Amino acid sequence: MSAGMSTFMIKWINLLSTLSAVGVMGYGVWMSSQHDDCRRFLALPVLALGAVVLVISLFGFVGALKNVAILLWLYLLMLCLILLAILVVTVLAFIVINNGTGHTVPGQRYKEYQLSEYSSLFKKQLNNKHYWEHLKSCLVRPDDCKNLAKEYKMLKQYKAAILTPIEAGCCRPPSECGFPAINASFYDLSFHPVSTNKDCKIYKNSVARKCYDCDSCKAGVAEYMKTKWKVVAIFNVILFVVLAAIYMVGCCARRNVSRVRSDKP
Structure with a gap:
């Protein structure tokens, strides 16, 4: 993949994920203002998820926009940790939903x-x-x-x-x-x-x-939660594939940025 193409893709992918993260955080704020205890209980995890996605997306966007290799390194490191976390949660989810029947x-x-x-x-x-x-x-x-x-x-x-x-x-x-x-x-x-x-x-x-x-x-x-975990497990598989593809594009972008900097006199 060419340097321009990989950097272009990382910039736009992370710009969109930044906007999505802002939307998720806004939804978390709305949930925290509701009278429903269940929604308020979920507000903090939603806010935390939005904050994590926002930080990672900003690292990727700024790193690709300004050709800052260290930011792309941090972006790829955090993305790798997320991939590992998704893998662990997915395996756990499939183990959990394998038990119990009506x-x-x-x-x-x-x-x-x-x-x-x-x-x-x-x-x-x-x-x-x-x-x-x-x-x-x-x-x-x-x-x-x-x-x-x-x-x-x-x-x-x-x-x-x-x-x-x-x-x-x-x-x-x-x-x-x-x-x-x-x-x-x-x-x-x-x-x-x-x-x-x-x-x-x-x-x-x-x-x-x-x-x-x-x-x-x-x-x-438990049966109700099992069906929800099944949906989460399937979603995680799809998310893992998408993020793995983004991770590979990010690796290309980081390598190309490092090459461009090393070629400069």
Whole structure:
């Protein structure tokens, strides 16, 4: 690749990433101003990500614009560290999503999930009381369970519904408990459970209680997180390929800048 072409590409790539970083930081500031605790919780990581991308992009842009080899060296070093971090996170994500699967419920169209089948990383976090309380407040909303009764007015409709992992695990008792369903929000708890599963004692018909602290609820959240990690893993693979290509172009630009400087009298 010619000196002019590689330098030109690095300048424009990093100019665009600089503008993107400013946009990401602006989004982080907006998130921090919201009343939603979950958005505020994510605001700091978003701001940090935007700041890191901004610094790296400025190094690459200024280094290519002014032909400063040391800035391009720093740019490539930080880009290399990011590539390694993406590789580690991607491998971890694929290990995590490899565990856990749903079980078909006889007579129902949805699946149930068991926390014991998920990775130790998920189990450790979900069994942490402080972390679970925060995660529960973000992902497990009582209104979701309340809306089931409004959406499925007939028991037949409810049994034919395809519930999400969180709805199946948090809004109803596990099927093994054997509680007869009266409707989408009420079970006959006078029936003696046929299982020793502790979730059978935790579940209550109250919208404020339901099965929000059950292992089945945590498993539903684990399944939800697993699907998100899968998206992250696929995105990381694409991002790794793109950044690796940019890294190679940056290496060409740095080498060409060094050659130009060494040729000067």
